Amino acid sequence: MVSEAPPFWWTKADWRAYGLWPMSWMYGRISGWRMDHARRSSVSVPIICVGNFTVGGAGKTPTAIALARAARKRGLKPGFLSRGYGGSLDVTTVVDVTHHRARDVGDEPLLLAREGLAVVCRRRVDGARRLAAEGADLIIMDDGFQSARLTFDFSLLVIDSRRGIGNGFMIPSGPVRAPLRQQIRHATALLKIGNGDRADPLIRRAARAGKQIYEANVAHLDDGSLKNVPVLAWAGIADPEKFFRTVRETGAILAEGRSFPDHHLFSEDEITDLLDHAAAQGYQLVTTAKDMVRLEPSHGRAGELMEKSRVIDVEVRFDDPASPGKIIDAALKAARARNLRKDKK
Numbered sequence: 121m122v123s124e125a126p127p128f129w130w131t132k133a134d135w136r137a138y139g140l141w142p143m144s145w146m147y148g149r150i151s152g153w154r155m156d157h158a159r160r161s162s163v164s165v166p167i168i169c170v171g172n173f174t175v176g177g178a179g180k181t182p183t184a185i186a187l188a189r190a191a192r193k194r195g196l197k198p199g200f201l202s203r204g205y206g207g208s209l210d211v212t213t214v215v216d217v218t219h220h221r222a223r224d225v226g227d228e229p230l231l232l233a234r235e236g237l238a239v240v241c242r243r244r245v246d247g248a249r250r251l252a253a254e255g256a257d258l259i260i261m262d263d264g265f266q267s268a269r270l271t272f273d274f275s276l277l278v279i280d281s282r283r284g285i286g287n288g289f290m291i292p293s294g295p296v297r298a299p300l301r302q303q304i305r306h307a308t309a310l311l312k313i314g315n316g317d318r319a320d321p322l323i324r325r326a327a328r329a330g331k332q333i334y335e336a337n338v339a340h341l342d343d344g345s346l347k348n349v350p351v352l353a354w355a356g357i358a359d360p361e362k363f364f365r366t367v368r369e370t371g372a373i374l375a376e377g378r379s380f381p382d383h384h385l386f387s388e389d390e391i392t393d394l395l396d397h398a399a400a401q402g403y404q405l406v407t408t409a410k411d412m413v414r415l416e417p418s419h420g421r422a423g424e425l426m427e428k429s430r431v432i433d434v435e436v437r438f439d440d441p442a443s444p445g446k447i448i449d450a451a452l453k454a455a456r457a458r459n460l461r462k463d464k465k
Contacts, residue, residue: 125175125176125177125286125295125358128287129175129286129287129289129294129295130283130286130287130295131286131287132287133287133288133289133293133294136293137287137289137293137294138293140289140292140293141289141293143292143293144289144290144291144292144293144294145290147290147291147292148290148298148299151266151290151297151298151299151302152298152299152301152302154266154267155266155298155302155303155306156302158269159269160269160270160271161245161269161270161271162270162271162458162462163245163248163249163252163259163270164252164455164459165248165251165252165256165257165258165259165455166257166258166259166273166274166451166452166454166455167201167248167259167260167261167270167271167272167273167274167451167455168187168258168259168260168261168272168273168274168275168276168447168448168451169261169264169265169268169270169272169274169275169276170183170184170187170260170261170262170263170265170276170278171263171264171265171266171275171276171277171278172263172265172277172278172279172297173277173279173285173296173297173300173303173322174283174285174286174294174295174296174297175291175295175297175358176295176357176358176359176382177280177283177357177358177359177362177382178278178279178280178283178313179278179280179313179338179436180262180263180278181228181231181232181262181410182338182434182435182436183276183278183311183313183336183436184200184232184260184261184262185231185232185235185435185436186336186435186436186437186438186444187260187444187447187448188200188232188235188236188260189235189444190444190445190448191258191260191444191448192236194445194448196257196258196448197236197237197255197256197257197258198236198237198256198257198258198259198260199236199237199238199239199251199254199255199256199258199259199260200229200232200233200235200236200237200238200239200259200260200261200262201238201239201241201244201247201248201251201259201260201261201262201264202226202228202229202232202238202239202240202247202261202262202263203226203240203241203242203244203263203264204225204226204229204240204241204242205226205228205263205383206222206223206226206227206383206385207222207223207224207225207226207229207240208223208224209224209225209240210242211241212239212240212241212243212246212247212250213225213239213240213241214237214238214239214250214254215229215230215232215233215238215239215240216233217230217233217234220233221416222383222385222413222414222416223385223416225240226240226383227383227410227411227413227414228262228410229262230413231409231410231413232262237251237254237255237256239251239254244261244264244268244269244270245269245270248261248270258448258451258452265277265303265306265307266297266298266303271458272308273450273451273452273454273455273458274308274309274447274450274451274454275306275307275308275309276307276308276309276310276311276334276447277303277307277309277310277311278310278311278313279310279311279312279313279319279322279323280313280314280316280319280359280362281312281313281314281315281316281317281318281319281320282314282316282318282362283316283318283319283359284316284318284319284321284322285300285319285322300322300325304325304326304329304331305329307326307331308331308332308450309331309332309333309334309447310322310323310326310331310332310333310334311334311335311336312333312334312335312336313335313336313337313338313436314337314338315337334438334439334440334443334447335438335439335440336436336437336438336439336443337436337437337439338362338366338434338435338436338437339434339435339436339437340366340369340370340432340433340434341432341433341434341435342370342432342433344370344371346367346370346371346372346404346406346430346432347370347371347372348371348372348373349372349373349404350372350373350375350401350402350403350404351367351372351373351374351375351403351404351405351406352375352376352377352378352394352397352398352401352403352404352405352406353367353374353376353377353378353405353406353407354377354378354380354394354405354406354407354411354429355377355378355379355380355407355408355411356379356380356381356382356383356384356386356410356411356414357382357408357410357411358382360377360379360380363408363432364377366432366434367406367432370432372404372406375401375403376397376401376403378394383414384414385414386414386415386422386425388419388420388421391415391420391421391422391424391425392420392421394425395421395424395425395428398428404430405425405428405429405430406429406430406431406432407429407430407431407432408431408432408434409431409433412426412429412431
């Protein structure tokens with residue numbers, strides 16, 4: 121999967137998008153066929169898949185965390201399933217935040233494991249079975265909507281209201297992962313995050329197809345102490361501008377913003393430059409939780425960067441607080457019906 125989307129993907133389609141269109145057409149034919157004809161395995165545990173229409177940056181991981189928190193309030197034991205993008209382990213692994221590093225299991229699984237049981241596995245079917253064996257009674261899958269060979273009981277597609285689906289073209293002409301027709305057909309519901317309008321055409325299309333539409337916003341959890349403080353914000357995520365907006369919303373003065381590729385592992389030179397420049401200018405360093413977990417304190421000055429950087433945590437808040445519970449209940453109901461049909465065979 122592409123980790124750093126070309127900027128032209130997120131603007132009006134130009135000669136680059138049209139020039140790559142033949143490859144996008146072929147990509148779309150293959151990805152759409154796979155979605156329609158995939159042989160899917162099932163496990164007895166209900167599965168909620170949190171995916172998105174495009175490559176990166178929509179808010180899947182904080183949405184998965186919000187659902188897990190709602191599940192725990194219902195007395196459930198949720199487990200997270202991830203492919204572990206960016207990690208090196210090729211065996212089914214229960215993530216241990218005290219032992220594993222981002223280079224082992226990926227950065228997002230480390231964030232998920234802070235919230236509860238998390239498993240990474242290249243073959244998601246095996247990962248789901250491991251979660252069931254570990255006692256999870258609800259599986260929340262972060263990504264994999266277009267490619268996983270699992271039967272989902274609820275598929276929630278997250279879309280960022282400011283970015284939408286970019287230029288609307290499929291990879292490599294644009295950020296779309298598979299034909300929209302197939303994606304909407306296989307989705308259970310959509311979650312629009314934010315108050316922008318670039319997602320509205322797709323939201324209306326999904327609504328006409330009878331899909332449930334949920335809405336949410338991303339809220340920062342800052343205590344207000346950054347107000348009027350000049351900061352150097354650094355981020356290696358799919359949409360750094362989203363983080364920079366969050367920094368401004370805290371009241372901080374965004375003196376500089378440094379962008380790195382998504383899932384980026386920072387070199388010693390990059391770490392030193394951030395530290396020395398911030399010290400010389402008198403800037404407070406701020407970053408995301410996802411970036412912070414990729415730093416390893418035993419490597420050079422990484423520990424110093426961890427100590428001197430403040431994490432601005434965020435969470436997804438549904439406009440209707442009852443929505444996460446409704447999604448979970450729908451998944452449980454679908455799983456019961458699925459397992460009943462299986463028992464009758």
